[in-house]
Structures are given as C-alpha cells and as structure tokens.
Amino acid sequence: MTCHGDDNKLSLDSIRDSLIRQEDTIIFNLIERIKFPTNPTLYKQPSSFNISGFSGSLFQYLFQETEALQSKVGRYISPEENPFFPNNLPDSIIPPTKCTPVLHSAAESVNVNEKILDVYINQMLPLFCTEADDIGNLATTAACDIQLLQALSRRIHYGKFVAEVKFRDCTDEYKQFILAQDRDALMKLLTFEAVEEMVKKRVAKKAGVFGQEVTLNDSAKEVKGKVDPSLVSRLYDEWIMPLTKLVEVEYLLRRLD
Numbered sequence: 330m331t332c333h334g335d336d337n338k339l340s341l342d343s344i345r346d347s348l349i350r351q352e353d354t355i356i357f358n359l360i361e362r363i364k365f366p367t368n369p370t371l372y373k374q375p376s377s378f379n380i381s382g383f384s385g386s387l388f389q390y391l392f393q394e395t396e397a398l399q400s401k402v403g404r405y406i407s408p409e410e411n412p413f414f415p416n417n418l419p420d421s422i423i424p425p426t427k428c429t430p431v432l433h434s435a436a437e438s439v440n441v442n443e444k445i446l447d448v449y450i451n452q453m454l455p456l457f458c459t460e461a462d463d464i465g466n467l468a469t470t471a472a473c474d475i476q477l478l479q480a481l482s483r484r485i486h487y488g489k490f491v492a493e494v495k496f497r498d499c500t501d502e503y504k505q506f507i508l509a510q511d512r513d514a515l516m517k518l519l520t521f522e523a524v525e526e527m528v529k530k531r532v533a534k535k536a537g538v539f540g541q542e543v544t545l546n547d548s549a550k551e552v553k554g555k556v557d558p559s560l561v562s563r564l565y566d567e568w569i570m571p572l573t574k575l576v577e578v579e580y581l582l583r584r585l586d
C-alpha cells in the first residue's frame with residue numbers, strides 16, 4: 330500500500346486481511362527456520378571468523394550485505410519495508426513512485442527493528458529451536474533468518490497503516506490523546522481484545538495445518554507437526570501483537586507533527 334490512489338482499499342477490514350495473509354508467510358518461514366538448531370555461532374559478537382573490515386557477527390554481516398543489495402534495487406522505497414541496518418544504505422537505482430503517500434511523513438522515523446532483532450535472537454530462537462550449532466548450515470540458517478525477520482518486520486510495521494486508518498476513522502478521539510502525548514490512552518483506544526483472541530486462535534490453527542506431514546497413505550499414523558501451534562499463538566501474543574501496537578502508538582504520537 331504505497332499511494333493515495335489506493336485509498337479505496339484503505340479500510341480497517343482490508344488492512345486486517347493483509348495481516349491475515351501475512352500470517353501464512355510468517356508461519357511458513359518459521360517452519361523453514363526451525364528445521365535448524367539455534368546456531369549461536371552465527372550471532373556471536375564479534376564473529377569467530379575473520380571478516381575483513383567488519384567487527385559484528387557473521388549474521389549481521391550477511392544481513393547488512395543483503396539489505397544493501399536489496400536497497401539498490403528499491404526495497405526500501407516501499408513504505409511497507411523498514412531496514413534493520415538503516416545507516417549508510419546505498420541509494421536505489423529504481424526511481425520512487427510519483428504518487429501521494431498514504432502515510433504521514435513521520436512514518437519514516439518509526440522503526441522498531443532493533444527490538445525485533447533482540448527478541449528474535451534472545452527469546453524466539455531458544456523457544457522454537459534445539460540448542461546446538463550446525464556449522465555446515467550457517468549460511469542456509471541465516472538465509473531463513475533474513476526471510477523470517479523481514480516478514481516479521483513487515484507485519485509489525487504494518488501497524489503504521491492500521492494506525493493511519495484508525496486515525497482517519499476516528500480523528501477527534503485520537504487527536505485529543507495525540508495532543509496530550511498520552512501513550513497509555515492511545516494504547517487503550519487502539520486495542521481490540523476480541524480481535525487479538527481471534528488472531529491467536531487462527532495462527533495456532535494455521536500452524537497445525539501448515540505443519541502437517543502430508544502422505545498418500547490414508548492409514549499412516551499421525552506424526553508430530555513441524556511446529557507447535559501453542560508456541561505460534563504465544564509468538565503472536567507476547568511479541569508480534571505488542572510490537573505492532575508499539576508501532577501504532579509511536580506513529581500516532583507523531584501523526585500531527
């Protein structure tokens with residue numbers, strides 16, 4: 330969702346439909362990543378490997394280089410994409426689109442990827458993966474990490490679009506709390522507990538379905554799924570939805586700048 334011309338699509342229902350579709354991407358990417366163990370060597374700072382001219386982890390190196398290449402071909406001209414390493418990104422060779430943006434210009438300053446990365450490495454991976462190193466698969470593991478982190482980031486920063494629609498639908502209600510810079514009141518106003526309950530149930534159900542072993546033998550006995558549905562529900566409850574709401578609040582606080 331980039332342009333003002335897309336406004337006919339800009340409703341809370343259409344944005345929630347996109348969040349529902351993004352659940353599929355997140356769960357499939359999660360299933361791919363958790364085939365591998367945690368692989369702590371990948372995230373060790375500084376890296377145990379000699380990376381010339383670079384002092385971070387092997388994972389940071391791979392991710393930063395990937396983002397730089399993707400930036401050149403226009404990934405970050407989309408308001409749906411937010412870089413994890415925004416400093417010194419190369420310019421895009423693709424020209425920006427000539428249309429009125431949907432989001433307020435302050436959207437660019439809202440980026441919670443540092444938090445996402447911290448939660449991902451220190452809380453999510455230990456919850457879903459076996460604790461071990463698989464040195465032969467570090468690059469493949471990092472490729473899965475990058476796909477999953479970008480999907481998580483896109484979903485969480487979609488909070489900017491959710492917040493914009495809520496602001497347009499109930500401008501006066503939101504305006505008073507923005508003017509007062511009242512975070513708690515904004516958080517309360519944008520929270521829909523019944524929707525959150527539905528999200529948690531739906532993602533658990535999807536995890537059960539997507540993680541099934543599919544065989545042609547109808548009498549084959551059931552095998553354990555590829556991902557624990559209750560953990561996927563927890564992932565949404567404890568991190569994805571709270572971080573989406575944080576993005577919504579941060580965006581709204583700047584909406585009248």
Ligand SMILES: O=C(O)C(=O)C[C@]1(C(=O)O)C=C[C@@H](O)C=C1
Pocket residue numbers: 345348491519520521522524525528569570571573574577
């Ligand atoms: O659907 C909304 O209204 C949202 O703000 C998104 C979302 C979510 O992250 O899924 C976040 C807050 C609401 O309480 C419900 C759901």
